Amino acid sequence: MAIKKLTRPKLTLSEKLIFPTILKGMAVTMTHAIKSVLGKTKAAESLKGSGTGATMQYPETKWDDQLPEYYRGVPALVTDEIGRERCVSCQLCEFICPPKAISILPGEIPSDDEWAKVEKRPQEFDIDMTRCIYCGMCEEVCPEQAIFLRQDYAVTGTSRENMVHNKERLYEIGGVREGLVNKWNEVK
C-alpha cells in the first residue's frame, strides 16, 4: 500500500515565534515590490512588461513582435498559390469543434468552374468567434490543410452577428498559404 507517513517539519525557534518569519516574509514582498516598481522582476524581462511588473500596457504597446511561432490566434481559411480555396467542406472541423463554433453549408462546385474536379466546396462557412476557444482542433483535424489558426488575436465586434466570421472574412484573414501539400494537382 502506498501509504507515506509524513512528519511535520521541525520548526526553528524563530519560526515558532511566528513574528520573525512574518517580518522575513514582509521583507520578501517589499523587495519584490521595489523591483516591480523599477521594472526589474524576472517576469518583467521574460514577458516584456512595459508597465509595473510584468504587465504590458495594451493597447499602447502590443506584443505582436513577441508572438511565438506556435501562437494560436483566430482560425481562418486559406487559399493556395494557385488561388484555389483549399476547403472542400468535409465538415470534420465542424464535427471536432468542442464549442460547436463552426457551421458549414456544403455545396457542389459547378461543372464550368476551373476546379470542377474537386467537386465540393463550402457554400457557407461560419465561425462564431464568440464561441471559438482557439483550441486549434480544426487545424489539426483538417485533411486538406485548409484551416489554420493565424496570429491575429484582436477580434472585436459591436454585435453578435458581427462576431461571426463568414467565408469571405475567413479567406481575408487567412490569405494565401504557400508550400502546402497539393493533392489536387494535375497528376493527383
Next chain:
Amino acid sequence: MSDTETAKLPKDLAADKGMVNVQIDGTWIQVPRGTRMIEACKIAGVEVPHYCYHPKLSSPGNCRMCLVQMGMPPRLAPGQDPEYNDDGYQEIGWMPRPVIACANTVAENMGISTKSEIVTKCREGVMEFMLINHPLDCPICDQAGECRLQEFSVEHGKSESRFKEDKVKKPKNVQIGPRIRLDDERCIMCSRCIRFMDEVADEPVLGFTERGTHTTVAVYPGRELDNNYGLNTVDLCPVGALTSNDFRFQMRTWFLKETKTIDVNCATGANITVWTRGNKIFRITPRENNDVNSNWMPDSHRLNFHHINDGARLTEPMVKVDGQHEATSWQLALEGAADALKQFDAKEIAVIASARQTNEELFLVRALAAELETEALSIVERIGESDGKLISADRNPNTTGAKLVWQNAKPASQLESIREGVRKGSIKAVIALGEDLTEEAGFSAEDLEKLELLISSNILANPTAQASDIVLPGAAFSEKRGSMVNITGRLQRLNNACVPPGDARDDWMLLRDFVLAISGEANSIPTLESLFNALAENIEEFQGQTLSKIGDLGVQITETGETIPLLEYEKARKERGEIVG
C-alpha cells in the same frame, strides 16, 4: 452395454436437427446444413469483412475480401474408421490455401479460421490491391463515415501506400440516371449494383466494361439508370461510387441521427430509417424487414420528404376572421371549433379522416364522431397501380388500420354521400383531418365555399386550409409517434425523428384536445402509450399489444390475405438457393 456405446456423437446429434457442427476460430457451434460459411461466422459472432456479398443477391465471389482458412477431416483410406477425440470430433486438416466464405457452404466437422496468419495476410493483400487505384478523396466523398473501404482499411489496411505509380483514371461524376451519379474511380468492382439491377429491379442496365485495372461500371449505351428502385444501388454500394443526387453533398453522415420508422406512401409500409440533423430530414433509407420490404424501397417513396422541410408548413393554429386567417392559440382555436360545432345539428356535421393517420388518431376520430353523434364519417381512398414489387395499389398507409379501428370493412364508403350532402346543403359543417379535400376526396372549391363551417388539420398550406374557418396545424409522419397496420395486417410503429415546427402538434394530441374541448371532460389520456392501451382494450385485434411490444419490426395482428410481390419473388429465389435471404 455401456453408456459410451449408446451415446451419440455430435455429428449425429446435429444431423437429427438438420444441422452440422462447425468449428469457428476454435469454438464448435451447430449451424443449419447448407449455410454459407460467412453466415455461419455471423452466427458465431465473428465478422468476416466483405464487399460483394449481400444476402439478398447472388454471390459471385469477386471481391476476395472474405477469404478465410478452411479445414476438413482427413480423407479416410479404404476400410479405415474415423477417429474421434474426447469431444467426439474428428481432427481437422487445415487447407494451406484460403477459400471465400461467401460462396462456400459449411459441412460436418468443418473448421473455419478467420484469425490465422494466412487470413490476416490475405486481407491485407486484398485491401492493398483495392486501394491501389482508389482515390483518397474521403474529405469530399459522401460515403465517408459509412464506407466499408474506410472501415476495413482501418482494420486490415496499411497506413501508407506502396504504390508509387500513377493511379488509373476513369470517368468521374457521371450522371447515369436522373437520381444517381457514378464515380468510377471510387468503384471497387463488387458488382452489387449490377446484380441488384439484374436480379431485384429486373432492369439490367448496368454492367462492367473494359478489363483488368481498367474495368469500369457503365450503363448500357443509350439507357440510363432511371428505375424506380435505382437508389437502392446507392445504399448497396460499399464505397462512394454511386451517390444520390438528392443527398449528394448535403450533410456528412456522422452528423445525422437515425430514427427507425415506417414509410407512409403506400400500404406496404416499408421499414425505413430517417436521417436527420437538428429538425431537418436529410435522407431516408430502407431498413431490413424480411416480412415487409426486404432491404429495399422505391425511389418515389424515398424522396417524398422534402415537403416536410418546406416553408409552406402550417406552424400555428389559425381562425378565419372576416375572410382573413389570424394566428391564435390552441386553446382558443379548439374552443372556438367546439363552440362553432354546437350550433349545428348532428346530422349536419361530417368528419372526413385520413387513412394516412395512425391507429391512435383514427381511434380518436371515432371518439370525435361519437361525441358529435354524427354518422357521417369516412376516410379518403387512394387507389393507384401496384408496380409488382413493393408499391401497393392502396396508396394509403393505414387503410387496414382504419378498417380495424373503426370496425368497418369499408371505411371510405360514406365519402360519396358526404360529398352529395355538402352539395345538397344537408351537411353544413365538415371536419377534415389530414386530407386536402380538393384532391383525392373529390370536392371542388365551390363545394367548400358552400360549407358554413370547415375545420381542417393539415401540415401544409393547401386549398382546404385556405377555405377553412379553423386551421389546426398537424405533424408530418417523421414528426409523429403512433402505429399503423400495413396491407398484410402487420402492426408497425412510427417514431418521431424531429419535432413539429412552431406551434404545430402531433395529431393525436390535437385530436385529444379537440374531443375534450367538445365534451368538456378532463384529460384522461396523458400519453400516447395510454391512448394505445385504450385502443388495445377496445379493438379485438390489438388486444395484448403495447407500443413497445410492436418493436422495430412490427407484429402480425391480422391476416388480410394480401401479399407483397417482391417478398414472394425473393422467397422463391431463396428456396432455389440463389440467395441467402
Next chain:
Amino acid sequence: MDIDLVFILSTAVKIILFTFVISLLMVAYATYAERRVSAIIQDRVGPNRTGIPLTLFGGKKDWHFFGLIQPIADGVKNLLKEDFTPAHVRKFFFWIAPALTLIPAFLCLAVIPFGSSVTLPTGDEIKLVIADIDIGPLFVFAIASLSVYGITIAGWASNNKYSFLGGVRSTAQMISYEIAMGLSIIPVLMVYGHLNLNNIVQYQAENGWLLLPLWKDGVFGFYLQNLLLWIPMFISFVIFLTAVFAETNRMPFDLPECETELVGGYHTEYSSMKFAMFFMGEYCAMIVGSALVVTLFFGGWAVGIPAVDSAISEMAWGGIIHLLVFLVKVVAFIVTFIWVRWTVPRFKFDQLMKLGWVIFFELAVVNIVIAALILFYVK
C-alpha cells in the same frame, strides 16, 4: 466652561476638517493605495487608467493622472448602482447594519489628536483634536466595540448561511481581541499615568516616542530605566498592533469575509452604497487603528526630538506642521497594513482563537506585571 463662539466655530471646523476632509479622503485613497500596492507586490499595474477621457471630447490624449480619479469613479458607481435589497432579508436590520459599522469608526476620530495646537490671531489657542477628553483610549474602545454590532447584525439580517457564519466569526473574533487589546495598553497607560490622548502625545513630545525613549528631560542618552521599560512597551505594541489587525478585520484576520469559505462573508447580500459603507467602515477603522498606534507608541504628532517639537509648538501655526507629521505616520501605518495583507496568508479560525486567548491574553497579563515591577524599581 463657557460656551463661546470661538469654541463652537472651531469645533465645527475641526469636525468637518478631520472627519470629512482628511479621513474620508484618506479612506478613499486607502482603497486606491490598497489596489496599487497589492498590484505592485504582485507584478501587476493596478488602476492606472481612470482619468479624464479627453478623446471623447475631441482631445488628442486622455489624462490618466495615474488612475487617481479611480476612488471617485468607484464612489460614483456605488452611488448610482441599483440599491438592491433581497426579498428574504430582515429589512430594518439589513438597512441599519452598514450605518452601525461606519458610524463608530468615524466617531473614534473625535478623540484622536491630529496635531498640537494652533494659536488664532485672536489669541485663542485651539487644540487640534475634536474632543479633548480625559478618557481617550477608553472612549475609542467603547465606541469601536460597537462596530461589531454592525457586522453581526448584517450577517444575521442577510438570512444567508454564509453571511451568518461571517457575522458569528466576526463577533467571536472582535470580542476575543478586545480583551487582549485592552490589557495590552495597560502598561502603556501605567507609564503615561493618564488617559488624555493629547497629554500622552505631549509626554512623548517631551520624552521621545514611547518606542524611541532616548531622551530624559530633553537630554539625549541611553538611560537604563527607559531601556528596561522599552521591553514591556514593545510587547504591548506587538499585541496591540495585532489586535488592531483583528479588530479591523484585516488580513491575516479577515475571517468574517473570507472569500474562499464564505463567498463574501457578512456583506455577501449587500450591494451598491450599502456595501460601500461596510467598505468605508473597514478602511476608516484601519485609519483609526493606525492613528491610535501612532498616538500611543509612535509619538502621535510629535517629531520625536523634544527640542524640535517644542520649537514647532512655539510657532502660532506649528500645529499644522504637527498635523502633517501625524498624517505621515498614519499613512506609513496604512501602507504597513496593506503590506501585511499581501504578505501573510489568512489564519484558520482555531489558530486565530488560540492566538487571541492562549497567547496574547496571557502575554498581556504577564506584561502588566513585568511593567509594574519595572516601574516599581524605576520610580
